[in-house]
Amino acid sequence: MGSARKTTTFDGRFRMHRAGFLESPTLAYETWGALNEARDNAILIFTGLSPSAHVASCAEDPTPGWWEEMVGSEKPIDSDRYFVICVNSLGSCFGSTGPASVDPLTGEPYRLNFPVLTLEDIAESAWHVVQHLGVDKLHTVVGCSMGGMTGLAFCVRHPDSVRQFISVSSATRALPFSIAVRSLQREMIRSDPKWMKGHYEVGDPPIMGQRLARKLGMISYRSAEEWVQRFGRERSTDHARIEDQFVAEFAVESYLENVAQKFTGSFDPNCYLYLSHASDLFDLAEYGGSLDCGFRRLQLERALVIGVTTDILFPIDQQRELAQGFSINCRDTELAELDCIRGHDSFLVDMDAFRPVIWNFLEK
Amino acid sequence: MGSARKTTTFDGRFRMHRAGFLESPTLAYETWGALNEARDNAILIFTGLSPSAHVASCAEDPTPGWWEEMVGSEKPIDSDRYFVICVNSLGSCFGSTGPASVDPLTGEPYRLNFPVLTLEDIAESAWHVVQHLGVDKLHTVVGCSMGGMTGLAFCVRHPDSVRQFISVSSATRALPFSIAVRSLQREMIRSDPKWMKGHYEVGDPPIMGQRLARKLGMISYRSAEEWVQRFGRERSTDHARIEDQFVAEFAVESYLENVAQKFTGSFDPNCYLYLSHASDLFDLAEYGGSLDCGFRRLQLERALVIGVTTDILFPIDQQRELAQGFSINCRDTELAELDCIRGHDSFLVDMDAFRPVIWNFLEK
Numbered sequence: 001m002g003s004a005r006k007t008t009t010f011d012g013r014f015r016m017h018r019a020g021f022l023e024s025p026t027l028a029y030e031t032w033g034a035l036n037e038a039r040d041n042a043i044l045i046f047t048g049l050s051p052s053a054h055v056a057s058c059a060e061d062p063t064p065g066w067w068e069e070m071v072g073s074e075k076p077i078d079s080d081r082y083f084v085i086c087v088n089s090l091g092s093c094f095g096s097t098g099p100a101s102v103d104p105l106t107g108e109p110y111r112l113n114f115p116v117l118t119l120e121d122i123a124e125s126a127w128h129v130v131q132h133l134g135v136d137k138l139h140t141v142v143g144c145s146m147g148g149m150t151g152l153a154f155c156v157r158h159p160d161s162v163r164q165f166i167s168v169s170s171a172t173r174a175l176p177f178s179i180a181v182r183s184l185q186r187e188m189i190r191s192d193p194k195w196m197k198g199h200y201e202v203g204d205p206p207i208m209g210q211r212l213a214r215k216l217g218m219i220s221y222r223s224a225e226e227w228v229q230r231f232g233r234e235r236s237t238d239h240a241r242i243e244d245q246f247v248a249e250f251a252v253e254s255y256l257e258n259v260a261q262k263f264t265g266s267f268d269p270n271c272y273l274y275l276s277h278a279s280d281l282f283d284l285a286e287y288g289g290s291l292d293c294g295f296r297r298l299q300l301e302r303a304l305v306i307g308v309t310t311d312i313l314f315p316i317d318q319q320r321e322l323a324q325g326f327s328i329n330c331r332d333t334e335l336a337e338l339d340c341i342r343g344h345d346s347f348l349v350d351m352d353a354f355r356p357v358i359w360n361f362l363e364k
Numbered sequence: 365m366g367s368a369r370k371t372t373t374f375d376g377r378f379r380m381h382r383a384g385f386l387e388s389p390t391l392a393y394e395t396w397g398a399l400n401e402a403r404d405n406a407i408l409i410f411t412g413l414s415p416s417a418h419v420a421s422c423a424e425d426p427t428p429g430w431w432e433e434m435v436g437s438e439k440p441i442d443s444d445r446y447f448v449i450c451v452n453s454l455g456s457c458f459g460s461t462g463p464a465s466v467d468p469l470t471g472e473p474y475r476l477n478f479p480v481l482t483l484e485d486i487a488e489s490a491w492h493v494v495q496h497l498g499v500d501k502l503h504t505v506v507g508c509s510m511g512g513m514t515g516l517a518f519c520v521r522h523p524d525s526v527r528q529f530i531s532v533s534s535a536t537r538a539l540p541f542s543i544a545v546r547s548l549q550r551e552m553i554r555s556d557p558k559w560m561k562g563h564y565e566v567g568d569p570p571i572m573g574q575r576l577a578r579k580l581g582m583i584s585y586r587s588a589e590e591w592v593q594r595f596g597r598e599r600s601t602d603h604a605r606i607e608d609q610f611v612a613e614f615a616v617e618s619y620l621e622n623v624a625q626k627f628t629g630s631f632d633p634n635c636y637l638y639l640s641h642a643s644d645l646f647d648l649a650e651y652g653g654s655l656d657c658g659f660r661r662l663q664l665e666r667a668l669v670i671g672v673t674t675d676i677l678f679p680i681d682q683q684r685e686l687a688q689g690f691s692i693n694c695r696d697t698e699l700a701e702l703d704c705i706r707g708h709d710s711f712l713v714d715m716d717a718f719r720p721v722i723w724n725f726l727e728k
Binding site for chain 1: 476480537538539540541543544545547548550551552554555557561572576579580582583588591592594595596597608609610612613614615616617620637641644645647676679
């Protein structure tokens with residue numbers, strides 16, 4: 001299978017927002033469509049915590065992307081019209097420099113020597129990629145989940161360089177419930193003896209902690225209502241697997257086990273810790289001392305906020321707060337409150353609800 | 365400090381609801397007030413998963429109980445009027461026989477050889493205590509959280525022996541969200557290498573797994589709204605404890621850590637696994653094939669259902685389902701939907717809201 005991944009290197013020291021620097025970090029990205037002559041048709045997508053830059057399939061890599069139905073020819077984010085860019089977040093493990101990468105100054109993997117990561121760092125590294133691609137002003141920035149906060153960081157730091165912003169199931173900053181969930185996920189990984197303070201062996205990562213963290217993730221990404229409809233009190237059919245009375249009596253338990261097993265091999269545990277922590281740290285109110293001050297720094301022509309009523313991780317009140325905030329400096333702000341049942345994950349799985357909202361916004 | 369704990373032994377084999385038996389189990393309980401001559405003033409309280417039978421202080425044990433403000437002289441459950449009984453749940457570790465107890469047939473602790481525990485077993489063991497105390501008919505059964513389901517099991521199996529029922533933040537059966545949360549808590553304990561398939565050393569229990577499980581418990585017992593008001597994005601003051609960047613940056617993280625440290629020493633991990641699993645297993649619909657059939661077996665004179673709008677573990681819809689169900693056979697059913705902010709735990713901490721509801725019901 002081919003890869004559509006491209007990379008660029010930041011020459012020299014990339015100064016981190018909190019402290020420290022990375023020496024000549026690599027940034028991985030993918031693009032769809034072409035930049036027009038006026039160079040005014042670029043759309044930049046910021047991902048959630050775990051996806052790669054592979055948003056959608058393309059000729060070089062026909063495997064479906066994580067937002068396959070949203071991006072491509074004749075899709076809502078139409079690659080026939082727009083030059084679409086997605087950067088693998090700095091700190092992740094799909095091509096961009098992160099805790100699993102080798103520090104060129106030491107020849108060893110960074111692991112916990114990677115400096116504290118913030119969403120500002122991810123935003124600034126994406127700005128480097130955007131400039132590398134010859135774009136000075138973005139038609140639209142789109143950010144999903146954690147990526148919505150990264151997008152906010154981008155917009156507040158480069159207000160002249162973004163015309164439109166689409167925030168998908170995101171927030172101005174994390175509230176304590178979400179911080180508690182993510183903090184506990186990190187503790188699950190850090191408590192696994194195989195984590196070894198970040199020095200796990202490449203072939204023997206803290207799978208147990210990752211599995212627990214992924215299950216808690218799924219509990220927070222979905223909704224109680226969905227599971228009533230989907231599982232109710234249905235029993236598990238995986239009885240062959242039952243070791244003792246405490247394993248997977250109910251269908252919902254088997255479902256979580258299957259989801260967790262798929263994820264744990266694919267994501268570096270230290271990268272996960274850094275990105276999760278970065279999600280907690282971001283706060284738009286740090287720009288000027290209050291959310292209002294932060295919002296006043298934005299110079300958007302149009303903004304769209306999409307959220308889901310059953311989302312417990314980025315709840316609907318936070319979507320209303322975003323829309324209210326954008327409207328301070330941007331009259332043309334739309335809020336779409338979707339009644340999807342699949343909670344925070346709806347933007348990845350309930351495409352019939354999300355496609356038309358983004359389509360209509362970009363068509364106008 | 366004295367103890368008010370009394371015990372009684374079930375003579376012979378106590379047959380478990382699913383399979384197996386316990387040889388002459390011990391049942392621990394406490395009582396307040398006195399049985400009247402007519403023997404019609406007894407109130408039986410079923411606890412949630414973790415409390416002991418020490419509901420309230422008394423002369424022999426002046427330490428505050430887990431429902432101190434609810435039970436006692438001139439309190440809503442008034443020990444001047446009622447003979448109040450609380451049994452430590454079978455399977456628990458505060459005096460009643462449980463997985464941490466020694467099996468008289470082997471001389472060894474039961475551990476995972478304890479038979480599968482159900483709420484029916486807890487209900488039947490309480491029935492034994494009630495009869496031992498000379499009570500044939502209970503004035504009122506009160507059940508909180510898991511104890512509400514135990515109370516339902518009691519009422520459906522002894523319909524002639526209960527006049528009134530008070531269900532506090534409980535349900536007819538667990539829904540998949542709650543099952544998922546509890547299943548993950550059990551997996552956290554079982555994943556701790558120190559659990560050793562239930563054979564941990566008494567002085568070296570799986571503290572790490574218990575700590576994680578308790579934190580997830582608190583996330584499910586409280587509400588996102590409460591934490592916004594209480595913590596917001598306040599930083600932790602426990603900086604001295606910080607080992608690395610991933611430990612307790614925010615106040616909500618320190619709070620969870622403090623709560624978890626208090627709990628982990630006090631509850632036996634295997635007992636926790638059994639009681640948690642029992643909470644998942646109970647289903648009123650098993651009595652006759654549907655919830656309706658189950659409710660039709662009850663012969664209550666009066667019923668009170670109390671629930672809290674911010675409860676995510678026993679959500680308000682389940683309170684409405686209970687009230688609807690009781691009303692099939694019991695015209696005098698009341699539903700109190702309380703707007704408390706502290707989620708499932710409100711019945712333990714928001715006494716100003718709960719006291720008058722129970723007071724008024726028992727006064728009538």
